[in-house]
Amino acid sequence: MSHSANPLKIVVIGGTAAGPKAAAKARRMDEHALITLIQREPELSMASCGFPYYVGGTFDDRSLLICTPAGVVRNPTFFSKAKRIDALVETEAVAIDRNAKTVTYKHLPTGEINTIPYDRLVIATGATPIRPSVPGADLNGILTLHSMADADKLRSIRDAGQVKKAIIVGGGLIGFEVCEALHLANIETTVVEKTAQVLPFLDSDLALLVQNHVCEQGAHVITNNGVAEFIGESGHLTGVKLDDGSELPCELAVIAVGVRPNISLAVAAGLNIGTQGGIKVNSFMQTSDPDIYAVGDCIECTSLITGQAVRAPFGDLANLQGRVAGQNVIEPGSAEFPGITQTGICKIFDFTAGITGLSERQARALGFNEIETATIAGLDIPTFMNGKLLVSKLVAEKKTGRILGFQCVGSGDVSKRVAVVATAILGRLTVNDLANADLPYAPPYSLALDHVIVAAHVLENKLKGRMQGIVASEVKQKLDQGAPLFLIDTRNPDEFEELRLGIGEHLIPLGVLRDRLNELPSDKAAEIVVYCRISLRGYEAAALLQGYGWHNVKVLEGGLMAWPYPREK
């Protein structure tokens, strides 16, 4: 800790999340350091992730986005009084001189330029939304949801009630959060996604379940079709033209195709940039200049699964990184941020979509070829406690059983299950470890065997060769190709009457299957697919059939509940 006679000079560039966290932590580490926070926007420490909920009307008091829990606005006076941090707002850092160890900044309203010395510097310059470069992109009515000003603008559009139709460009996490917010504002909203699938962090079957849910709620989703052009009149947006030539009328478009790290200051200062386009840092959050740290959306992190650099512009990580940098600027080397497991979650109407670690597609793309997966469906808590549906996919290494990833979607408590598996991945647990985990059980919170444990059981059964699985998209593909699948729905006739796949399946309830084996293909090598509502009975049926010699029996993983294609009602 420095002596008050010669206090450390700390400068932090960026005042949204990672920056203020670093500054506040530095203050708690050293009461006598001189700490300056430089923020381009007028606000400080905004709860940016709360913007969609303000826009959508979940709450109406804007100040909740910039207040402490005690109700004090986090403005420069607050930073000065409570934290003795000199917070300069509407001020842009324009240059870093690493030799002189100074930062030059400009007060935007006045244009006044000043220079401040630092002993240690933290760069937390964040990221900027990417805007597609298509004709008409500068029309009025095309927004993003990134800054407080964006949130204010979208909220005022909601309150004015004039906009009738909106499109969201990009079917990612933010896109769907904004979609829900606008839908709640009674705006007819269409998400337009250029690729074949929304929510690219999920595997396709699960993404399609979420997409179905969004459409059931009355919003629209278009995939495989990008925005080719924004159309306007008198400078105002009136519609979009899509890649296929079709046109959609709309008065509002929100761009949500990702963000680009703000690295220009760092580049100009000659700091190393990583392979993923973010500022490169070590586990101390130190850049290539040992006196300069970088945190938040402008950097790249290390994946704890692959060891590779990844970008992860999330508010929680920004805070964790800020805390580590805040310690190191006062006591270099005193704290480390080891890396991330790539966890993300998103509320989408009554669904939640979450992931931690790698999807199957990501794992294969990264060269994990010897992997096994299990897709399951089930309730979060018992039927008698009004349990809700979860559909999940667990991904693990075949040889070691190490868990690589977990996706979960549905109306049930996704967040708990993703949090558990995120922690399991952090602990490098195997499927077998998770299969025997001692999780909190009581009916208000879980089934006797929690959803994640069942996922581990199914994956273990597959790893041990006790079950062969097939996922919905594989069945669909085989059927589309005319493969001679023998499909068995093992539910009861009344369940079948109510809802069924309608893909040529045979109804043979589990309870009579042993008596009706003569209805099955006589060829014991025939490809048979069995399922039920969630494929627990399907699994029992498969084990049974294997006991009678059929050796190509596959369980439709997750059963009817994980089937994302049209069903017969």
Next chain:
Amino acid sequence: MSHSANPLKIVVIGGTAAGPKAAAKARRMDEHALITLIQREPELSMASCGFPYYVGGTFDDRSLLICTPAGVVRNPTFFSKAKRIDALVETEAVAIDRNAKTVTYKHLPTGEINTIPYDRLVIATGATPIRPSVPGADLNGILTLHSMADADKLRSIRDAGQVKKAIIVGGGLIGFEVCEALHLANIETTVVEKTAQVLPFLDSDLALLVQNHVCEQGAHVITNNGVAEFIGESGHLTGVKLDDGSELPCELAVIAVGVRPNISLAVAAGLNIGTQGGIKVNSFMQTSDPDIYAVGDCIECTSLITGQAVRAPFGDLANLQGRVAGQNVIEPGSAEFPGITQTGICKIFDFTAGITGLSERQARALGFNEIETATIAGLDIPTFMNGKLLVSKLVAEKKTGRILGFQCVGSGDVSKRVAVVATAILGRLTVNDLANADLPYAPPYSLALDHVIVAAHVLENKLKGRMQGIVASEVKQKLDQGAPLFLIDTRNPDEFEELRLGIGEHLIPLGVLRDRLNELPSDKAAEIVVYCRISLRGYEAAALLQGYGWHNVKVLEGGLMAWPYPREK
């Protein structure tokens, strides 16, 4: 796997949870084994943990407790048809002959006795509620909530609406579940606990917070006072006399002072019993006879934290153990249950109380002397999303930082946080690992820094010597002993006006503390306690004061929100 010509003979004794799971898993492992399930009660596979919610009227359809999710009652016909398991109900196993490898059983309604051979046997005989041996214990109106018959009886009492007052003997998990159920049935309910504290798995401050909540809901709690005698008229309960001589009128008493493993069959068969009174098994769930397995409430497990034997009569563990035994009876040695982290959870009115691992008291009692703890209070999700309170205590080894336990209570989402730390303990994670965990963050699910991460941060600050803490009970004790504490509430005057501890504290808001240092004791060694609503500002104040030379400044951990003693409103 056995050949159908000479099928394996599997006998399972016990049909509630662990037994049916073992039998069903064995069937899935081997379609041709002969599997017999012997069950003393008329029902099979009951959702026992759901009994309190049926009694309390959360749901009314009794069959939900014994149905599959598809609505089929799990009776002997179901077991025969769907699983080809011969389930004998109202049938008691009366002897095991290990030499002859047979089980003798009695059909209770007829008294008929038969003997069945086994190749491998699973004992899942469960446990029996302990009944205190005090006068009057056989009066009508004294019940337990353990069997389906108990649930039926208590539900009929609820439906009849005649009982006005009830007492619960025992302030544990089941006691409070029953308390809530009876309270919801409009019965004035008092929990009577012999020891000084309810919920013995928690440390006392957290247990007291739950007790306060129960009392705020209108139920009553008496501690430090056991039931000395049940009082009755004409054979019917009319009240209880307590150890201190006082009497409480009541027409109903429910005993919930724990369970005793049912080991008599195992003892008579000469199987080893463990130090904790349960049947001793290895990680394969094998007893001292390699062809006999035991699972569920009748056994003792291994703590993954201490390596010691512990009893853990919980439904989720019963299922996990049953699954392992079900594999091993078919393929010996094919599956292991490594042990438990002692996780438990309970809904108590609008609160949840959960724990995983060791409380501080348990840890110290087990000889973990070099430990550190952190008690925190905070919201589960942001204020603007209507976040609810959590109060937690994290326990870790000082030297290694290894997490030993986590308790959490409050109206917020306790279950997720307990599940995360249970997984962290399973992975032998340290406080630092948890402090940097990449958990799912979005405002509907978490603060930017989740509650468990904040707990890890506070504990890390303590481990690194950056913060000294003091818990509510220590402050209370010091004040009661007249210690000269200088107490500072660092909140704003309006917050202070609304609610305060009223224990002689000085109101010095954090924002003016630097200007008012002259009001503090001039002795820099004076014991100063600082706090705020949740003690985040308290922590900042402590760091500040340390910066000005006061070196005996302690943060009241969890602040006002974790203070379980009376406060001034």
